[in-house]
Amino acid sequence: MAGRREERSAHKRAEIVAAARKVFTTHGYLGASMDAVAAEAGASKRTVYQYFADKEQLFATVVLDTVDRGHEYFRPRIEALAEADDLDEALRRHARGTLAGIMNPEVLQMRRLVMAEADRFPEVGREYFERSWARTTGLLAETFARLTERGLLKVADPERAALLYTWLVVSIPLNRTAFMGNAATYTVAELDELADEGARVFLAAYGVGG
Amino acid sequence: MAGRREERSAHKRAEIVAAARKVFTTHGYLGASMDAVAAEAGASKRTVYQYFADKEQLFATVVLDTVDRGHEYFRPRIEALAEADDLDEALRRHARGTLAGIMNPEVLQMRRLVMAEADRFPEVGREYFERSWARTTGLLAETFARLTERGLLKVADPERAALLYTWLVVSIPLNRTAFMGNAATYTVAELDELADEGARVFLAAYGVGG
Known part of the structure; x- marks a missing residue:
């Protein structure tokens, strides 16, 4: 019985978080109200307050929940890269998956929301980052260090290389979207081509040569 | 006489724009009032309205004024690059200047402000971009195309190469600062090292080889 009650409770909590994500990303932090979250979740305001003490706590929870789900998307893709034999092909596949993941509308909205609120909630911004x-x-x-050990890359500073690689892959559409919103649309083919070029530039600088 | 009156008028207008930049970047669009701008400019609210019909028009003016002054910083640095003989050295110098320019606090604040308001003012976001x-x-x-003609680079798609180069140079500190605000501090030496690495990676992919 206790187990089923906990399950229902976890389910209700998840519904509130999903509703809050929608309200926050649509209206911003200041424009969001606990009333609107309750309405979106189909719950009473009293129920929302049973789970979250205030709007700030709910905001932090929504941001970190999105982050954790994002990590579950990226983690297996990076692990697959570490085991690659054909690095050229594996890196292109990883780059395409990374760019598609970053350009997910929910990820983009959350990123913009956290940036916009970074002055108001520096701790949320830091934890998001x-x-x-x-x-x-x-x-x-870690993966680039492993690939260097395996003789497939030559990377002296793995952390910096990982950052530069990621930016090579995601920057162009991510920046355009940040300013242009939905007006900056890309086809899957365009995103794949940008991912491929990012992987190519990275291998030119950090690969072991042809 | 008309000339001096116009000069005084242009001067007053510039003072209002500078005051508005400070108020908008500190309080955001919604938190900024025409009263606060007038107080910051040491002018009456009536004077502010003589120059700007409403807050939205003032906001657009402030954004585009900052953009134009930024371009005057970057333009001569790019032109110098086009004339370079030692491209390796010239690219490092250009990268360092670009990164220092982007990390200017006023530029960072304006960038964050425009992103935060991109949904409310898509036209301002687009024009900023x-x-x-x-x-x-x-x-x-254009400069990369010219350097390719001169045999100093091999760039097939100059626009994409220009974007990737810029991101290689600015991404790491720009992204960190976007989320961490003032907590993400860099020394000049750290920024220079990141700029140098960005230039190195670019030349590995688009240079004519050693």
Whole structure:
């Protein structure tokens, strides 16, 4: 019985977080109200407050929940890269997956929201940065170190190489989208081509040569 | 007489724009008031309205004024690059100047402000993007095409190469600063080293070889 009650409770909590994500990314932090979150979740405001003490706590939870789900997307893709035999092909595949993941509308909205609120909530901004960006590039840095040991890359500073690689792959569409919103649309083929070029430039600088 | 009156008028207008930049970047668009701008400029609110019809028009003016002054910083540095003989050295110098320019606190604040308001003012976001980012990388693309003609680079798609080069140079500190605000500090030596590495990676992929 206790187990089923906990399950229902976890389910309700997840519904509130999903509703809050939608309200925050649509209206911003200041424009979001606990009333709107409750309405979106189909719950009473009292229920929302049973799970979250205030709007600030709910905001932090929504941001970190999105980050953790993002990491679950990127982690297996990086692990696959570490085991690669054909690095050229594996890096292109990884680059395409990374760019597609970053250009997910939910990820883009959350990124913009956290940046916009970085002055108001520096701790949320820092935790977002460390748990999303820094954690993912940290895992990628370990992978580049491993690939260097295996003789498939020559990387002296794995952390910096991981950051530069990621930016080579994601920067162009990510920046355009940050300013242009939905007006900056890309086809899958265009994104794949940008990912391929990022991987190519990276291998020119950090590969072991032809 | 008319000339001096116009001069005084242009001077007053510039004072209002400078005051508005400070108010908008400190308080955001919604938190900024025409009263606060007038107080910061040491002018009456009536005077502010003589120059700007409303807050939205003032906001657009402030953004584009910052963009135009930024372009005047970047333009001569790109032109110098086009004339380079020692490309390796000239590219490192250009990269260092670019990164220092982007990491200027006023530029960072304006960039964050425009991104935060991109949903509310898509036209301002688009014009910011086109007049700052796209104009500067457009000039850089012309320069890379010229350097390719001169046999100092091998660049097939100058626009894409210009974007990738810029991101190689600025991404790491720019992204960290976007989320961490003032907590993400860099020394000049650290920025120079990141700029040098960006230039090195670019030349590995697009240079004519050693």
